[in-house]
Amino acid sequence: MDRTDGADETHxxxxxxxxxxxxxGAVEPTPDPEPPSAExxxxxxxRGSRRLVIVLVVVLVLVLIVAxxxxxxxxxxxxxxxxxxxxxxxxxxxxxxxxxxATGTLEPARQADLSFSSGGTVTAVDVAVGDRVTKGxxxxxxxDSSLAVAVTTxxxxxxxxxxxxxxxxxxxxxxxxxxxxxAALALKQSQLTAAEQARTxxxxxxxxxxxxxxxxxxxxxxxSAGSGTGGGSGSSSTGNGSSGSGSGGNGSGGSGTASGxxxxxxxxxxxxxxxxxxxxxxxxxxxxxxxxxxADLSSITKGLQATITPTGSTTPVFGTVATVGVVATGGSGGSGGSGGSSGGSGTFPVTIxxxxxxxxxxxxxxxxxxxxxxxxxxxxxxxxxxxSTTGGTTTVRKLVNGTPxxxxxxxxxxxxxxxxxxxxxxxxDRIEITGFTAARAxxxxxxGYGRAGGFGGGGFGGGGFGGGGFGGxGGFGGGQSGQNGAGQNGNGQGRQGG
Numbered sequence: 001m002d003r004t005d006g007a008d009e010t011h012x013x014x015x016x017x018x019x020x021x022x023x024x025g026a027v028e029p030t031p032d033p034e035p036p037s038a039e040x041x042x043x044x045x046x047r048g049s050r051r052l053v054i055v056l057v058v059v060l061v062l063v064l065i066v067a068x069x070x071x072x073x074x075x076x077x078x079x080x081x082x083x084x085x086x087x088x089x090x091x092x093x094x095x096x097x098x099x100x101x102a103t104g105t106l107e108p109a110r111q112a113d114l115s116f117s118s119g120g121t122v123t124a125v126d127v128a129v130g131d132r133v134t135k136g137x138x139x140x141x142x143x144d145s146s147l148a149v150a151v152t153t154x155x156x157x158x159x160x161x162x163x164x165x166x167x168x169x170x171x172x173x174x175x176x177x178x179x180x181x182x183a184a185l186a187l188k189q190s191q192l193t194a195a196e197q198a199r200t201x202x203x204x205x206x207x208x209x210x211x212x213x214x215x216x217x218x219x220x221x222x223x224s225a226g227s228g229t230g231g232g233s234g235s236s237s238t239g240n241g242s243s244g245s246g247s248g249g250n251g252s253g254g255s256g257t258a259s260g261x262x263x264x265x266x267x268x269x270x271x272x273x274x275x276x277x278x279x280x281x282x283x284x285x286x287x288x289x290x291x292x293x294x295a296d297l298s299s300i301t302k303g304l305q306a307t308i309t310p311t312g313s314t315t316p317v318f319g320t321v322a323t324v325g326v327v328a329t330g331g332s333g334g335s336g337g338s339g340g341s342s343g344g345s346g347t348f349p350v351t352i353x354x355x356x357x358x359x360x361x362x363x364x365x366x367x368x369x370x371x372x373x374x375x376x377x378x379x380x381x382x383x384x385x386x387x388s389t390t391g392g393t394t395t396v397r398k399l400v401n402g403t404p405x406x407x408x409x410x411x412x413x414x415x416x417x418x419x420x421x422x423x424x425x426x427x428x429d430r431i432e433i434t435g436f437t438a439a440r441a442x443x444x445x446x447x448g449y450g451r452a453g454g455f456g457g458g459g460f461g462g463g464g465f466g467g468g469g470f471g472g473x474g475g476f477g478g479g480q481s482g483q484n485g486a487g488q489n490g491n492g493q494g495r496q497g498g
Contacts, residue, residue: 086433086434087432088430089383089431091380091428091429092381092427093379093427094381094418095375098372098375098415099371100370101369102371103290103367104289105289105290105366106286106310106354106361106363107288107363108210108213108281108363109285109287110210110281111281111282113278114139114207114278116142116204117201118147118198118225119225120144120147120223121220121223122141122219123141123219125140125217125218125219126140127212129212130211132210132283133206133280134209135206135207137205138204139212140203140217140278141203141204144203147202148199150195150198154188154191154196157191161184164184164185165181165182165185208280210282211280212280213279213363214277284357285354286354286358286361287351287353288319288367289350290350290351291347292347292371294346297348301324303320306318306369306370306371306372307369307372308367310361317354317356317361319352319353319355321351322352325348327348329349330347352369379420380421380426381419381421382396382421382425382431383419384414384417384419393408394409394410395407396424397434407425408424410423410424
């Protein structure tokens with residue numbers, strides 16, 4: 001009891017100090033734990049505040065996205081603008097053309113593939129490839145000893161037939177006998193002619209002046225009876241003769257094939273290979289083998305002018321259409337000026353005669369061909385883009401004393417980018433042409449926002465609002481999505497938006 005009292009007396013100042021601290025709020029007594037009550041739900045307001053923060057963040061993100069879209073769109077609009085350009089054009093009288101374009105091959109205007117019409121041994125070959133020859137010049141010969149004997153025998157037979165006829169005429173023979181004698185004489189004479197022609201055919205001669213293109217025989221070769229052109233020649237007016245067209249000579253002419261005509265057939269028989277022949281072609285004169293589609297065929301007629309440009313050359317030559325085929329063949333046809341096609345259902349062969357002589361051209365060369373199917377000379381014409389149509393009225397902006405005035409015009413034919421004007425303009429008039437082009441503001445280059453970093457890191461749906469951005473060049477949504485909240489804010493790294 002005394003100790004208790006002593007204790008109370010020993011610490012009076014400590015008790016006063018604690019009471020003072022409590023009064024000042026420095027020390028707060030720990031309340032006894034109590035069971036959950038209605039007041040224990042004070043944590044709910046804190047979770048509500050957290051949700052409110054999340055909602056505010058979402059709203060802020062959406063606002064930033066919309067703001068970014070507006071900024072990107074406005075910058076794109078300022079970077080790329082549509083600029084109008086105006087220029088003046090002086091009206092002139094010009095030649096307007098419509099063409100059919102195709103490809104083709106240069107061929108010699110005349111070509112003869114020569115072979116012997118009689119069999120025998122080659123005794124001489126007088127030319128080589130590249131030699132220039134003149135018409136009638138000897139090229140090669142075969143042994144004609146047997147042919148000479150045949151000629152001698154035929155001559156004797158003719159002499160005998162003539163003697164028989166003379167005797168019967170002088171002996172008052174019956175008319176039937178006289179007629180028989182005359183028929184026999186005619187037969188013997190025709191046999192003599194054939195023998196003489198065969199002997200002549202033992203010598204190959206140039207059918208025209210030209211160049212030796214091929215030699216397929218040598219001295220000592222044995223050749224069989226052939227059916228070559230036998231001195232015939234192609235004609236550029238009836239075909240290109242590229243396969244030996246022409247008329248047969250000395251009883252050995254062969255049929256030629258060309259894209260427009262054929263040679264006449266002789267009476268030779270037998271066969272021979274191309275190795276047993278000599279080919280002669282014309283020098284400096286050419287034709288072009290080409291083809292056109294069915295769609296263009298009706299516009300191609302004999303005599304039309306053509307421009308021919310050898311592949312790899314910039315200097316054209318000229319020609320005229322010589323033949324137009326009427327039977328379709330395979331291959332590709334024309335395509336170009338007036339809408340030629342590229343074949344598919346067959347094309348039609350066309351042969352063009354090249355005008356003049358050209359020592360610089362080579363047979364077999366590929367060429368581009370442009371056939372003029374329509375031409376208007378001295379036509380008043382303007383660029384088609386200069387013409388406007390409003391309310392059924394066709395107009396141009398004509399400059400009058402430097403001021404553009406809407407002027408009504410009457411149109412003629414259209415030739416693609418150029419249109420004929422038949423009324424309303426004259427040569428020397430000036431018109432105004434306005435066009436529109438897309439221009440990019442200087443300094444913007446390819447800058448964009450296509451790689452703007454997204455709100456990654458899980459974000460909404462695990463992928464965040466990726467960098468997708470608004471493409472620096474092509475529209476919205478072209479950038480790369482942000483990854484784990486570390487999207488790249490790259491200016492100038494945009495790609496074409498999708």
